[in-house]
Amino acid sequence: MESAVGIGILGAGVVGGSLVRRLTEDNDAIRAKTGLDLRIVRAAVRDLSKERDFSVPDGVLTDDPMAVIEDENVKLVVEVMGGLDPAGDLILAALEASKPVITANKELIAARGAELIAVADRNGVPFLFEAAVGGGIPIxxxxxxxxxxxxxxxxxxxxxxxxxxxxxxxxxxxxxxxxxxxxxxxxxxxxxxxxxxxxxxxxxxxxxxxxxxxxxxxxxxxxxxxxxxxxxxxxxxxxxxxxxxxxxxxxxxxxxxxxxxxxxxxxxxxxxxxxxxxxxxxxxxxxxxxxxxxxxxxxxGAGGAPTATAVLGDVIDAAREILAGAEVSPAIRFGSGEILDFAEIDTEWYLRIEVDDRPGVLAAIAHEFGANDVSIKSVWQDGEHGEATLLLITHRAAEWKQRAAVAAVGGLTSVRRVSTVMRVDSGTAGR
Ligand SMILES: NC(=O)c1ccc[n+]([C@@H]2O[C@H](COP(=O)([O-])OP(=O)(O)OC[C@H]3O[C@@H](n4cnc5c(N)ncnc54)[C@H](OP(=O)(O)O)[C@@H]3O)[C@@H](O)[C@H]2O)c1
The missing domain is CATH 3.30.360.10 (Dihydrodipicolinate Reductase; domain 2)
Known part of the structure; x- marks a missing residue:
């Protein structure tokens, strides 16, 4: 079986440089384990004069990313340049040319993932992004x-x-x-x-x-x-x-x-x-x-070498698909579903409040929480010389109610400052 697969890389910085080294130094080991001969055909960088901590044959490096995508010997494209532009349009061009794409670019996927996955689906090619979350962690x-x-x-x-x-x-x-x-x-x-x-x-x-x-x-x-x-x-x-x-x-x-x-x-x-x-x-x-x-x-979760390992896993996966010759469909399909606004989510809150140390302050604060439908779970107080710090943990209540209660408490004359609010894990928050 013909096992050689030509790879084009967009970006050869922290992750891309590490990937180039892995593909050159570990080529024999990868071939022994997977049967695949992964060959770097072209790699794009921004500055050709920069010193690199890897070596590739003359003619591999270019400062023209489209030259990588359009090279007929490039059978799959790895995008590790980062950012939204031009990475997004370069990936689109590669997918439209029916070349599988691997990326580590979480920013781009979070912004344009649905569109890119749909284009990959339409062209029957893999679009993989294992390295985009958790670096070297398979997730x-x-x-x-x-x-x-x-x-x-x-x-x-x-x-x-x-x-x-x-x-x-x-x-x-x-x-x-x-x-x-x-x-x-x-x-x-x-x-x-x-x-x-x-x-x-x-x-x-x-x-x-x-x-x-x-x-x-x-x-x-x-x-x-x-x-x-x-x-x-x-x-x-x-x-x-x-x-x-x-x-x-x-x-x-x-x-x-x-x-x-x-x-x-x-x-x-x-x-x-x-x-x-x-x-x-x-x-x-x-x-x-x-x-x-x-x-x-x-x-x-980051670092050139662990992230390159995740990218390499995707490269191997996509190379197998290419050699199998079958049209692939995405692993996951996206349907419709309700998105719950964060203001509606129920959480417990921790608050640190600086107050006057005098009778009735706690009662006034409790009243404001009660008026906003938030109940207090625990209170700690520490103070001297007319000033006190209150620590509160509330019971679970909707985010918007907690915010309204805190705003009302902040307006009390006996409250000097609401210094900190922080959410507390209390198991499932939405029900
Ligand atoms: N670093 C990590 O630990 C890590 C972990 C997980 C995911 N990621 C993701 O991986 C991607 C790459 O990150 P990185 O840390 O490797 O970035 P980086 O070190 O800044 O490398 C970017 C590379 O892309 C090249 N480049 C940038 N714009 C270009 C353009 N317009 N044309 C041609 N080449 C261009 C740069 O060229 P020059 O070398 O000439 O400047 C450089 O080689 C990002 O999406 C990042 O979020 C990184």
Whole structure:
């Protein structure tokens, strides 16, 4: 059987460069294991004069991405340049030319995934993106194939290593947010501009993908609520620990009787929760379903080598499809379904409130919560010299009611400040 498959790569940076090295250095081992002779035909970069930590024969590198797609010896295309443009249109061009596409680009899939999957379907070619969520952790294929028959209830994930590293440093080493971020940047976990990570936007793109695959309903990035970790303080992480919780930035995709709700925000997880022990830059995805009960996938969520391994797995899969010669249909089809607005979701809230230390303050606060249909579960008070800090955990109530209650409490004359609000994991939130 003819086993050679020509590969075109768009981008040869952290992930693409690692992939090039794997395809050259491990070619014999891959051939021995899979029977496939994977050959790099062309690879596009932006700057041809840049020094690379890999070597390829003359003529392989180009600064024209279309030259990669249009090369007749390129039978499948790997997009690892990142960003929405021109990556999206390049992928479209490759799919329209009936070439399978593999990408690690979560931002693009969350924005244009439904369209790209439909074009791949129409052309009968694979469009694979195992590396887009969880880096080296196999999660896309388990969700869309292995678990296709499971009626998944919930997917919860720590899907951003930078923020998990920062939160771990804050909780375990008493570093404040700025110190921990600086260390993450020095170690190469965080970008010079860390906004996408710390704001929760990167995790929201991954949450959109996980939710879409788990429930078979396309959830676009715009329907994912996200809140970041920028405002978390050491005091709140310490309070959470004292109350038996660990704070994590968690992506939650949940199927409730009222619809699918997908969101990213800091969450106080009970210490015994499977995600509570995930430390440093490690990623983990926790899945709950009626027959599989609970599954936990954990490992390196980023980095050139682990991510390239996930890309390589997709390359091998697509190469097999090419050699089999059959038209492929996507592993998953997307139907219609209700999307539940985040404001409707029920959660418990933790609040830290600075108040005047005088009689009647607690009663006034409790009254405002009651008037907004939110009941208080627990209260702790600590204070001296006329000033006190109240810590509250509320019972579950709709997000919009919690917000209205907090606004009303913030308006009381005896309340100096509502310093922090944070959601608390209390099991299923939507029912
Ligand atoms: N890094 C990770 O750990 C990781 C993990 C999971 C997923 N991902 C995803 O993988 C993708 C690639 O990430 P990365 O970290 O490898 O990025 P990167 O290091 O910035 O590499 C991007 C590559 O694309 C090339 N490129 C960019 N724009 C181009 C254009 N218009 N024409 C031709 N070439 C262009 C760059 O060329 P030059 O080299 O000449 O600049 C570079 O080789 C992104 O979608 C990212 O979200 C990354």
């Amino acid at each position: 896309i294929r388990p969700l869309s194939e292995t678990l296709a028959g499971e009626q998944i209830d919930t997917v919860m994930g720590i899907v951003n290593g930078t923020t998990n590293f920062i939160l771990t440093r804050m909780a375990e080493d008493n570093q404040d947010f700025e110190q921990a971020l600086k260390e993450a940047q020095q170690l190469g976990y965080a970008e010079a501009d860390p906004t996408a990570d710390v704001s929760g936007a990167d995790a929201a793109a991954k949450a959109a993908i996980l939710s879409s695959l788990a429930f078979g309903v396309w959830v676009g990035f715009e329907s994912v609520f996200h809140e970041g970790i920028e405002n978390l303080t050491l005091v709140d992480l310490k309070n959470a620990a004292d109350l038996g919780y660990v704070v994590k930035l968690v992506a939650v995709a949940e199927k409730t009787p009222r619809g699918i709700c997908t969101r990213v925000h800091p969450l106080m997880l009970p210490k015994e929760h499977p995600l509570a022990g995930i430390r440093g830059s490690t990623n983990a995805i926790f899945i709950k379903g009626p027959t599989i009960d609970e599954l936990l996938f954990a490992g390196p």
